[in-house]
Amino acid sequence: MKIFCLVTCLLMLALSLQVVYAQQPSVTEPKKESAEGFVKLEMPLEEALTRITFMYPSLKSGDLIGAIVFEGEGVTREKDYIKLKKPIKLRWTEEVYNSYYTLLSKYAVEGDRYIFVPLGVNGGGSGTFWNLNVVDKKTLKTIDEVGLGDRSRIEEIALADAHSDTVSITYIRREIKKGKPFHDPKKAVAKHYRMIEGILREVGNPLSPSDPDTIFIPVGNFDMGSRSNADDAEDDEKPRHTVYVDAFHIDRYEVTNAHYKKFVDANPQWQKDRIPEKYHDGDYLKHWNGNNYPPDKGKHPVVYVSWYAAMAYAEWNGKRLPTEAEWEKAARGDRYGRDYAWGDSLDSNKANYGENIGDTTPVGTYDMNGYGLYDMTGNVWEWCLDEYDADFYAISPSRNPLAGGTINGILSNWRDVRSVRVLRGGSWISNAKFLRVSDRTRFTPRVTNKSRGFRCVKPVTP
Structure with missing residues (x-):
């Protein structure tokens, strides 16, 4: 009798579990996804x-x-x-x-x-x-x-x-x-x-990490400066000299308003109404409405930024401004010895300059150069790390030249810099003379205006 009762209980328990299980929603075993971007080759x-x-x-x-x-x-x-x-x-x-x-x-x-x-x-x-x-x-x-x-x-x-x-x-x-x-x-x-x-x-x-927004510039030599017989060349572009530059990564595009807004949102001390006077000339982010850039200008290069502001952004982003030598090597796009990134003749279809458009254009509007960089010519002038020295090329070191100190020295004390800094590349209001890759211009680090912006670099670590 005891055995019969035990068997009966076990059968009732099994039946109840089956009913409960049947009432549960069915669960489908999740499909195993392949690695992101993986494509299986259907043959050897x-x-x-x-x-x-x-x-x-x-x-x-x-x-x-x-x-x-x-x-x-x-x-x-x-x-x-x-x-x-x-x-x-x-x-x-x-x-x-x-x-x-x-x-x-x-x-x-x-x-x-x-x-x-x-x-x-x-x-x-x-x-x-x-x-x-x-x-x-x-x-x-x-x-x-x-x-x-x-x-x-x-x-x-x-x-x-x-x-x-x-x-x-x-x-x-x-x-x-x-x-x-x-x-x-x-x-x-x-x-x-x-x-x-x-x-x-x-x-x-x-x-090395893959960053689609930067371009790798390989190590090597290039001829920096202007040809001695170039018609538009200034004395500060001479003599042409060979320099060796270590490999580095450089931003594919100029820093945009959208990128810069992320910086000021994260660093309120660099917002338009909070930046210390010693870091700008009074026109900092003049075209912004408070902490917002102009409508439809998110992909345009940020302008009205001082050298100090560019340095602060680069530091926050784990990068720095390029040296003159780095900038010129990257701008030449592996076409060393040419007047422009694309060759020796000017082409209005390849850059925004001379007020042909009447304003900045979204980054990447024109064709890239040989390295895959956009707007190295025109759109906005780009701040460099160097102090401006008109005679520097005559005494320039042959390896990783930099005027005005060392990279570590400038990066450690940039807030105390007062000397004139270099800008490169010409802008949307520049005439043809200033579009040459060897052209150099300069302003004090507090200066801001509608035609000056920047891009950043990051050295290749061993």
Whole structure:
């Protein structure tokens, strides 16, 4: 009897639990999401390489050849590479010649969203031009590439960070000594690249933080100043001299009203009605209504800011103002020796100057320069860290020059600075003379007006 009662109780308990469970709302197991931006490759990497579509111009005619795919007739497969021979007929003649393409499958690497692979192009001459190509894993089409130069030997390409799609690549360029070509491993070139907003950018190191609002400027030499025979050059732009500048990151755009408002909101002492008189000339943020910038001007560069205010903003943002040398190297956009960032002739379609527009324009309105920077010419003058010295170029150090002290010294005591400071780049009201990348102007650090703004830099830390 006891056993019967026990069994009956257990059955009733099980039935009650089943009823209660049935009355509960159903719970669906959450789907496991892949890593942000991750794209699964639906085939082995080796197979995907043969389906990539490249668009390449003819080295002889300049015409787009069309879709280059490493499959079908003309393909040779080896252990470390795939080669394609493609006959090309010129449009204006019946001449046919062969172009050769080499895909280095040995060095292809797969990131979260992209495939990185070196590709060599030879139009039948003695030199092969190498490019590091970026392939969209969704479409298997190249979306960007960076040139590695001709007559190079790829040594290594490695995935440094899959999530940020960053790679490290090492290659050696062939040299000619005593009439004989050779590759010197001691002169290997090692660089790091990251995909940022669909564009392959060189970065300081493979693990450096990715900031889409800054551009990496590589270490190296450049010729600073104006040509001796330049018609518009002032004496303070001479002599032209070679300087070495360490690598750094620089803001892609000039600091905008919207950015600056975040600063004054977080630092009330720099608001329009609270800033100490010694840090401005009375017109600080003249165009603002109290603590608000003009309507529809959020993306315009902030103006009516003094050098002190620019320094305070940069410090709050973990950055600083650029030195003159840093600014000029970045502004030249890898076109060293040219009068303007885009070449030697003025172009009103590439900058806001001469009151052609009648006001500042939103940052990024005009084309970027060779480094990917906007408005390095025109829009607003940009404050630099340096003290102005008209004769500084005659005595300038050859490495990381800075007039008026040391970087650490200025950053530690900027509130006590009284000397005239440098501005660069010209503005929306400037005439053509002041748009040249070598032009220098200056004002006292308290001065503010409608054509002066700034952008910031951040050094590359080891």
